[in-house]
Amino acid sequence: MILNASGCLDALEAPEVARALDVFVTKTVTPQPREGNRPVRIAETEAGMLNSIGLENPGIEKLLAEKLPRLAELGVPLWVSVGGFAAGDYADLCGQLDDRDEVTAIELNLSCPNVDEAPESAAEIVSAARMQTRKTLYAKLSPAATDLPDTARAVQAAGADGLTLVNTMRGLALDEKTLQPRLGRETGGYSGPGLKPIALAAVYQCYGATRMPIAGMGGITTGRDALEFLAAGASAIGLGTVLFADPDAPGRVRRELAEELASRGLSAADDATGLAHSSGPVTVA
Numbered sequence: 587m588i589l590n591a592s593g594c595l596d597a598l599e600a601p602e603v604a605r606a607l608d609v610f611v612t613k614t615v616t617p618q619p620r621e622g623n624r625p626v627r628i629a630e631t632e633a634g635m636l637n638s639i640g641l642e643n644p645g646i647e648k649l650l651a652e653k654l655p656r657l658a659e660l661g662v663p664l665w666v667s668v669g670g671f672a673a674g675d676y677a678d679l680c681g682q683l684d685d686r687d688e689v690t691a692i693e694l695n696l697s698c699p700n701v702d703e704a705p706e707s708a709a710e711i712v713s714a715a716r717m718q719t720r721k722t723l724y725a726k727l728s729p730a731a732t733d734l735p736d737t738a739r740a741v742q743a744a745g746a747d748g749l750t751l752v753n754t755m756r757g758l759a760l761d762e763k764t765l766q767p768r769l770g771r772e773t774g775g776y777s778g779p780g781l782k783p784i785a786l787a788a789v790y791q792c793y794g795a796t797r798m799p800i801a802g803m804g805g806i807t808t809g810r811d812a813l814e815f816l817a818a819g820a821s822a823i824g825l826g827t828v829l830f831a832d833p834d835a836p837g838r839v840r841r842e843l844a845e846e847l848a849s850r851g852l853s854a855a856d857d858a859t860g861l862a863h864s865s866g867p868v869t870v871a
């Protein structure tokens with residue numbers, strides 16, 4: 587299953603890219619509209635990019651009234667990513683989405699490095715959200731936590747159905763001449779190929795700790811990358827930064843992954859999930 591990473595694709599602007607996915611994930615929506623952070627909000631850097639968008643979004647009311655019906659017309663299953671500044675915000679958003687048939691799952695963004703986080707723990711937020719919705723709930727965690735497997739276990743106990751791993755990590759880029767921060771907000775979230783080993787470790791450890799379904803992302807650009815995320819424990823693959831450079835990535839990664847699987851005698855992506863945890867090596871057939 588291939589999906590986009592939240593915030594990395596505007597499906598209404600690029601419907602043909604969205605239709606090449608198995609699931610479209612919205613940009614994180616918050617209770618109120620947000621303008622996001624001041625510019626500059628994107629900077630290319632070594633092996634990836636920094637962004638400090640700051641959850642710019644139209645707010646839940648407009649999403650429900652205008653965007654969801656249009657997104658549903660794409661014919662692609664929809665996940666809505668929600669974010670807030672207290673557990674009550676997440677619970678409210680989930681309650682409003684619960685009876686919307688267009689929505690197959692809700693992703694709780696518990697990990698944006700560009701806004702000040704909710705003071706409650708990830709597990710408290712998941713519990714509050716769980717009480718308001720019967721929909722499938724994915725908890726999106728930050729790779730920065732040192733106790734990530736513990737957090738994964740805690741959100742599982744609190745009622746999450748799956749994990750999305752990982753969000754960006756805080757990074758800084760300085761202007762070559764002035765040595766001043768290149769982003770208006772100074773630091774931003776680092777994404778792209780440089781994030782891959784960190785993301786793989788997060789998927790590997792959290793799968794080991796919970797055996798939950800995991801949407802893995804962080805620097806995936808090729809079918810080979812996708813295969814590695816599956817082997818580490820992911821059951822779905824998220825494409826983020828790669829979509830800015832290559833809008834054809836969903837089809838390309840899907841083809842490349844099929845070749846990688848076939849060359850190992852695997853008939854389906856599901857057969858690759860968790861292979862890195864098995865005792866013996868997996869050789870090319």
Ligand SMILES: Cc1cc2nc3c(=O)[nH]c(=O)nc-3n(C[C@H](O)[C@H](O)[C@H](O)COP(=O)(O)O)c2cc1C
Pocket residue numbers: 591592593594613614637639641667695698726752753754776777778779781803804805806824825826827828
């Ligand atoms: C420009 C941009 C905007 C993003 N916006 C969101 C967002 O709204 N919500 C969220 O959960 N993650 C957001 N992310 C993080 C991505 O969903 C993803 O977790 C991260 O970029 C790692 O994947 P990648 O290396 O393939 O890009 C954003 C990332 C980028 C680059």
